[in-house]
Amino acid sequence: MSEPEIKFEEKEPEVVLIERICARLRKLLWLHHGHGVYLYGDDGEMQCSSCMIDFKRDPINKIEQEFERQAIEVAAKYFHKIV
Ligand SMILES: [Zn+2]
Numbered sequence: 001m002s003e004p005e006i007k008f009e010e011k012e013p014e015v016v017l018i019e020r021i022c023a024r025l026r027k028l029l030w031l032h033h034g035h036g037v038y039l040y041g042d043d044g045e046m047q048c049s050s051c052m053i054d055f056k057r058d059p060i061n062k063i064e065q066e067f068e069r070q071a072i073e074v075a076a077k078y079f080h081k082i083v
Helices: 013-032 060-082
Strands: none
Touching: none
16 A cells, blocks of 8 residues: 655745745844844844734734734824924
8 A cells, every 4th residue: 555645735826936035124124123133044044023023924914903003003192202
């Protein structure tokens, strides 16, 4: 009795290209979002211990929501200074 053949699904070249572009954009976002001293990047990880975003795995909408939350927080602090 032979072992069943395992077929690995190959991705379309366009999908691979999009995944590579997304990975590069996530890396740029991770490196330049303003929390340089809090970045963790060992073993290919892209995390920030300040805003607790996992730039490698978190969905884009979660990252976007966290940035919006931070912007509102900064705006509120500024507003309280001028009022
Ligand atoms: Zn951060």
